[in-house]
Amino acid sequence: xxxxxxxxxxxxxxxxxxxxxxxxxxxxxxxxxxxxxxxxxxxxxxxxxxxxxxxxxxxxxxxxxxxxxxxxxxxxxxxxxxxxxxxxxxxxxxxxxxxxxxxxxxxxxxxxxxxxxxxxxxxxxxxxxxxxxxxxxxxxxxxxxxxxxxxxxxxxxxxxxxxxxxxxxxxxxxxxxxxxxxxxxxxxxxxxxxxxxxxxxxxxxxxxxxxxx
Ligand code: B12
Numbered sequence: 001x002x003x004x005x006x007x008x009x010x011x012x013x014x015x016x017x018x019x020x021x022x023x024x025x026x027x028x029x030x031x032x033x034x035x036x037x038x039x040x041x042x043x044x045x046x047x048x049x050x051x052x053x054x055x056x057x058x059x060x061x062x063x064x065x066x067x068x069x070x071x072x073x074x075x076x077x078x079x080x081x082x083x084x085x086x087x088x089x090x091x092x093x094x095x096x097x098x099x100x101x102x103x104x105x106x107x108x109x110x111x112x113x114x115x116x117x118x119x120x121x122x123x124x125x126x127x128x129x130x131x132x133x134x135x136x137x138x139x140x141x142x143x144x145x146x147x148x149x150x151x152x153x154x155x156x157x158x159x160x161x162x163x164x165x166x167x168x169x170x171x172x173x174x175x176x177x178x179x180x181x182x183x184x185x186x187x188x189x190x191x192x193x194x195x196x197x198x199x200x201x202x203x204x205x206x207x208x209x210x211x212x213x
Contacts, residue, residue, distance in 0.1 A: 003033070004044040012049035015070035016062060023073055031081065038081050038088065042119050046074060047204075050114060054201040068106065071113035071200075078117040090121050093211050096142040096172075098125035098133060100157060104150040107178055111148055111200040118204055130157055134164050137172055144173045144207045147193075155180035155187060162192035173210045175203055 007030050014022035030041045050070065057067040082089050095115050099108050115122045123140060125133055137145070149155050158176055165172050173194040181187050181196045188196035194210060197203035 004030075008045045008048045011045050012052055015049060015053060015073055016056075016066055018066070018069045018073070020073050020076075024077055027077055027081065039119055041081075042078070042117065046078065046117055050074060050117060051201050054199055058199060064106075068110060071110045071117070074117045075113035078119065082119055084122075089119060092119055092121050093143040094121045094123055094141055095144045095146060095207060096123045096125055096136070096140065097146040097148070099127045100133075100147060100149050100154045101127050101129065102149045102151050102154045102178075103127065104148075104178070107150070107200070108148040111146060111177075111203060114200045114204055115146070130160050133161060137161075137165065137170055138168065142172045143211050144175060146203060146207070147174060147176045148178045149176070150179040152180045156191065158191040158193060166192070173207075175206055175210075177203055 007026050011023055011026040014020075014026060026045070027041060030045050031038070053062065053067055053070045056062045057064065097108060097112055097115065099105065112122065112124060123136075123142065125136060128136075133145075136142070145161070147158055147161070149158070155176070155178070158174065162174050164170075165174065174192075175195050175197055176188050176191065176193045177197045177200075182198060195206045197206055
């Protein structure tokens with residue numbers, strides 16, 4: 001327990017210093033000690049470090065570039081120990097992500113790295129048109145769809161997706177985030193989303209709750 005805490009702090013420091021080699025070292029050691037239990041390493045070392053980094057960015061203690069690089073490095077390391085196509089990952093719940101037609105990509109990249117770092121089976125729909133997303137929802141068995149949109153006009157179109165899910169009884173939960181939802185606290189309800197999140201970390205917690213994890 002104490003060892004995990006120390007390892008998580010070492011991992012966090014390595015990420016904040018953008019030191020990929022030191023970060024990988026912490027994970028390699030932890031996998032060795034923990035007999036290769038990837039999900040234990042994710043839960044006890046990686047997730048707490050990323051949460052702490054997320055809070056530091058929100059508090060203005062670190063730069064956006066540091067949060068971004070931390071997410072990128074962690075995503076790479078997690079994908080190395082838990083390849084995208086591994087059965088361990090594909091048997092986990094599927095989370096889809098999209099910005100709809102929005103070109104603002106930064107928030108989505110951070111979110112994507114976090115979902116992947118938590119070992120979920122991630123399907124990236126990029127900035128796909130709504131009609132195509134509807135088709136994917138029918139076939140991909142997505143438990144939670146994350147929509148990150150920073151433009152109000154795009155945010156309003158989320159309702160088309162949620163109403164489609166309702167009509168077709170697909171059961172996918174939709175979590176929204178990004179500027180319009182931060183500016184107007186009631187907007188997520190207006191577009192019939194299941195929830196909104198202020199940060200990527202909050203989104204992961206909400207999705208875990210919605211999936212009963
Ligand atoms: C950087 C930026 C740009 C960059 C984008 C670069 C890129 N490749 O991503 C550039 C310069 C290209 C750009 C262009 C435009 N932009 Co701009 N942009 C911004 C700005 C300043 C910051 C966005 C950002 O990257 N933030 C950093 C990231 C990390 O934060 P984030 O996205 O909020 O994500 C965090 C959380 O919100 C959360 N999150 C986000 N989404 C989700 C989703 C889920 C499910 C969850 C759980 C969490 C979550 O997680 C992230 C990390 O914790 C915002 C201002 C703002 N307040 O957001 C304006 C803003 C979004 N832009 C705006 C506008 C108007 C435009 C343009 C139309 C400008 C123009 N006239 O051309 C274009 C349109 C581009 C397009 N078609 O999509 C407006 C939108 C207003 C509106 N009512 O719709 C804003 C709000 C500025 C403003 N106050 O007017 N923009």
